Structures are given as C-alpha cells and as structure tokens.
Amino acid sequence: MNAPIKVLLFEDNRDLREGISFLLQATAGLDLRAALPHVNNIRTDLAAHQPDVVLMDINMPGMTGLEALPIVKEINPKIQVVLLTVFDDDERIFQALRSGASGYLLKNTPPGEIVQAVFDVYNGGSPMTSTVARKVLQFFQQPVKPIVADHDLSARELDILRGLMKGYSYKLIADELGISLDTVRSHIRNVYDKLQVNSKTEAILKAMKEGWVG
Amino acid sequence: MNAPIKVLLFEDNRDLREGISFLLQATAGLDLRAALPHVNNIRTDLAAHQPDVVLMDINMPGMTGLEALPIVKEINPKIQVVLLTVFDDDERIFQALRSGASGYLLKNTPPGEIVQAVFDVYNGGSPMTSTVARKVLQFFQQPVKPIVADHDLSARELDILRGLMKGYSYKLIADELGISLDTVRSHIRNVYDKLQVNSKTEAILKAMKEGWVG
DNA sequence: GCTGTTTTAACATGATTATGCGGTTGCCGG
DNA sequence: CCGGCAACCGCATAATCATGTTAAAACAGC
Numbered sequence: 410m411n412a413p414i415k416v417l418l419f420e421d422n423r424d425l426r427e428g429i430s431f432l433l434q435a436t437a438g439l440d441l442r443a444a445l446p447h448v449n450n451i452r453t454d455l456a457a458h459q460p461d462v463v464l465m466d467i468n469m470p471g472m473t474g475l476e477a478l479p480i481v482k483e484i485n486p487k488i489q490v491v492l493l494t495v496f497d498d499d500e501r502i503f504q505a506l507r508s509g510a511s512g513y514l515l516k517n518t519p520p521g522e523i524v525q526a527v528f529d530v531y532n533g534g535s536p537m538t539s540t541v542a543r544k545v546l547q548f549f550q551q552p553v554k555p556i557v558a559d560h561d562l563s564a565r566e567l568d569i570l571r572g573l574m575k576g577y578s579y580k581l582i583a584d585e586l587g588i589s590l591d592t593v594r595s596h597i598r599n600v601y602d603k604l605q606v607n608s609k610t611e612a613i614l615k616a617m618k619e620g621w622v623g
Numbered sequence: 624m625n626a627p628i629k630v631l632l633f634e635d636n637r638d639l640r641e642g643i644s645f646l647l648q649a650t651a652g653l654d655l656r657a658a659l660p661h662v663n664n665i666r667t668d669l670a671a672h673q674p675d676v677v678l679m680d681i682n683m684p685g686m687t688g689l690e691a692l693p694i695v696k697e698i699n700p701k702i703q704v705v706l707l708t709v710f711d712d713d714e715r716i717f718q719a720l721r722s723g724a725s726g727y728l729l730k731n732t733p734p735g736e737i738v739q740a741v742f743d744v745y746n747g748g749s750p751m752t753s754t755v756a757r758k759v760l761q762f763f764q765q766p767v768k769p770i771v772a773d774h775d776l777s778a779r780e781l782d783i784l785r786g787l788m789k790g791y792s793y794k795l796i797a798d799e800l801g802i803s804l805d806t807v808r809s810h811i812r813n814v815y816d817k818l819q820v821n822s823k824t825e826a827i828l829k830a831m832k833e834g835w836v837g
Numbered sequence: 838g839c840t841g842t843t844t845t846a847a848c849a850t851g852a853t854t855a856t857g858c859g860g861t862t863g864c865c866g867g
Numbered sequence: 868c869c870g871g872c873a874a875c876c877g878c879a880t881a882a883t884c885a886t887g888t889t890a891a892a893a894c895a896g897c
Binding site for chain 2: 506510511512526529530532533534535536537538539540542543545546573574575576578608609610611613614617
Binding site: 805809822 | 848
C-alpha cells in the first residue's frame with residue numbers, strides 16, 4: 410500500500426460531518442486530515458493539510474462549496490474535489506463540473522460509496538450519482554432535447570430562421586432562397602408571432618436557447 | 624412493486640452471459656426476457672421481447688454493440704441501453720454516448736452493480752464506471768481553451784456587447800448603463816471595428832462562437 | 838506635461854428592420 | 868366544393884440600426 414490518501418472534509422451539518430469522518434478515519438489507506446464546518450479559510454486549510462482529495466458540501470454558511478472550488482483548483486489543480494449536495498439542478502451541476510469538480514454525489518449516497526468515491530477520484534475516476542451522470546450525458550445527446558412542442562414553425566419559416574442565425578440580412582436570405590424581400594418580411598413576421606418576439610436578435614437568441622433550429 | 628423491468632442481454636462470452644443472466648433472473652423486479660450471444664437480429668429481438676432495458680456488450684461477432692445502438696434508439700428511444708465493455712478508449716465512449724447510450728460499464732464492474740445499473744437506467748440515472756465518467760467530465764472541462772487573446776475590447780465595450788447578447792436595443796442598453804443613445808452607438812461602432820463585423824447579429828454570433836463574453 | 842486610450846456625447850444620413858394592411862396561388866382534408 | 872393554411876408578393880410608415888464626422892473630459896503611462 411502506498412502512502413495514505415490525504416483527505417479534507419467540509420460539511421456544516423455536524424452529524425453528517427462526524428459520521429463521514431468516522432468512516433473515513435476507520436478506512437485503511439485514508440488519512441483524514443481535518444473535518445471542518447465551513448470553507449471560509451480554504452486557502453490556509455489547504456496550505457496546512459496538503460490534501461489529495463477534498464470532500465465538500467455545497468451549501469455551507471459563508472462561502473459555498475461552489476465558490477471555494479475554483480480557489481482549490483487554482484491553488485493546486487491536482488487536488489481532486491468531490492462535491493456533496495442535496496441539489497441536483499442542472500445549473501449547479503454544470504457550474505461545478507466546469508469549475509473542475511471530479512465527482513458529484515447526492516447526499517442520499519450510501520456512506521460506503523462516499524468512502525469508495527475518495528479512492529475513485531484519487532485513482533482518476535469520477536464518481537457521480539447516476540442521476541447526475543444522466544444530466545451530464547444529456548448534454549452530449551443534445552439532439553433529443555428540443556421542445557419541439559411549441560414550434561409550429563413551417564418548413565419555410567425554419568429556412569428563414571436559419572438564415573437569421575447565420576447573420577444574414579433579409580436581402581441575403583431572399584437571394585439565397587430565391588424569393589422576394591417582401592416575402593422574407595412576411596415570413597419573418599410570422600416567425601416573430603410564433604416565437605413571441607419582436608426583433609431579429611430576440612428570435613435568434615430564443616431559437617438558440619430552446620428550439621435550436623439545426 | 625410495479626411491473627418488472629423487462630431486460631434483454633447481449634453478450635457473446637458464454638460464461639459471462641450465463642453469470643449475468645443468473646443474477647438478473649434471481650433479482651426481484653427484473654424480468655430477463657432473453658440472453659443472446661449476438662445482436663445480428665436486433666430488430667426482431669426487440670420486436671419479440673419489447674424490453675425496457677438492453678444490456679449489451681460492445682465486442683460481439685457480427686454486428687457490434689456500437690452498431691446496434693443507433694438501431695435500438697431508432698426503433699424505440701425509450702429503451703435504455705447500457706453498454707458493457709473491456710475498452711475504455713475515448714473514441715468508443717463518445718460514440719456510444721452520442722448514439723444514445725444511457726450507461727457505460729467496464730466489465731470489471733462487480734456483478735451486483737451491473738444489476739443495480741439496470742434499475743438505475745430504468746429510473747432515469749446513467750450508471751457509469753467512474754473512470755468513464757472522468758473522461759466524460761474532461762470534455763466539459765476542456766473549454767479552458769478559448770482565445771481570450773484577441774479581445775481587445777475595453778470593459779465598457781464588453782458591457783455593451785453583453786447588452787446586445789441579451790437581445791437589448793440600443794435604447795435599452797443606454798438606459799441600463801445610464802448613458803446616452805449616441806454613446807452606445809459610439810461604443811458599438813468600436814466593437815464592430817474590433818470584431819470585424821458590421822451588424823448586431825454578426826457581433827452576437829461572433830461573440831458567442833469565439834470570445835464568449837460571459 | 839504630453840500622448841494615447843477610454844468613455845462620454847452630439848448631429849446627420851442612408852440602410853435595414855419591424856409592423857400594418859392588403860393580395861394571389863396552391864394544396865389538403867372535411 | 869370550400870375553408871384553412873403555407874407560401875408567395877407588394878406598398879407604406881415608423882423605428883431601429885450602421886456609419887461618418889467631430890470632440891470634450893478622464894485617466895494611464897512615459
């Protein structure tokens with residue numbers, strides 16, 4: 410066995426903190442350096458304990474785990490961070506992953522798996538709750554996402570919208586589609602009605618956000 | 624308990640197939656409809672068994688699991704597919720995920736977790752080996768690349784650009800920033816010069832593509 | 838202090854866009 | 868056969884945008 414993995418735990422809930430601490434301490438190969446209730450002194454904590462792995466709650470008094478994450482990765486990108494949270498909303502997850510989290514566990518994860526997660530991240534894995542993983546995957550499988558629901562846009566209207574999204578002027582679109590400028594106007598009008606917008610830009614932004622008119 | 628989850632297993636290795644089959648059959652809530660050594664008749668297999676979840680090896684004689692995957696998702700996108708494999712190269716993983724796989728397990732996964740994975744995917748999760756998850760995450764963390772280089776845009780110009788990207792009119796931007804309409808025009812002009820564009824839309828599209836002016 | 842950049846601003850003109858109010862063709866389903 | 872809808876077109880007006888020219892105040896660096 411190599412040197413034990415140095416772990417730092419941040420969790421404001423006392424029971425949970427002590428519970429996890431107990432498990433980590435009891436596990437061979439792990440060296441729990443500290444279990445702290447907040448992350449406000451993250452820089453000194455890191456300097457003092459030189460952890461390999463940081464287990465971190467997201468919601469804590471003072472600085473949140475999400476705020477601390479970039480700091481950790483900035484100080485030493487090699488530190489593997491696993492976030493613990495009760496929230497699984499897309500926003501948080503992606504922010505966390507973009508900021509460099511290596512794992513993302515929901516708090517209903519069995520304690521044993523939390524311990525396992527420490528070994529996983531240390532060994533180059535990325536433990537995550539399977540529902541979190543699904544959200545991540547859906548990012549890849551984009552084609553499935555769109556709300557085709559309220560599109561209502563006709564084929565031609567989509568042509569026009571695609572034109573807008575390429576940054577074309579009405580005139581260019583008219584040329585490209587071989588129709589008159591006024592016809593383009595006509596279609597645009599209908600597109601705006603259907604998308605409930607009233608400018609090129611809004612239409613484009615809306616099309617990009619929801620519909621995605623590929 | 625609801626109706627059992629209908630499972631279809633494709634695995635050419637006889638020992639492995641029978642081992643997993645045994646486990647699946649022994650698990651309450653699962654209904655293993657068939658365990659087949661190849662995927663060459665995938666269409667009729669699906670039609671015959673109407674599975675909820677498909678467990679599929681990648682390397683099989685004849686058609687591979689990767690080839691079968693799009694067929695499965697085309698026939699019924701609701702079928703959840705978990706791939707089993709010994710390979711964890713990026714290429715395969717991403718192709719699989721893009722094609723709609725919901726889970727990706729390496730074959731060294733403990734049998735119990737394979738069973739668990741079936742429940743996971745059925746319930747909207749995406750079980751994956753943590754090393755696979757890591758590769759997926761790295762895809763997100765890549766975006767460190769963008770060329771912040773040639774911005775050249777001043778702080779104020781970025782403010783204006785951000786306004787455009789929210790779909791605001793000049794007037795709105797002027798209001799929001801508490802400056803005059805003409806000043807906005809002024810800034811916009813400079814932004815266009817620097818970005819080498821000559822319309823709102825182009826500026827927005829360009830800003831989104833390269834710079835990303837968050 | 839001088840030079841350069843940023844930020845502010847005004848005035849002006851032509852181009853493009855947003856909207857309103859018309860139309861004419863087809864094609865599809867009742 | 869008819870009503871509805873997609874796709875086509877035109878004319879008109881107001882709003883917004885793109886661009887040119889010019890310039891003052893604030894600030895940064897040498």
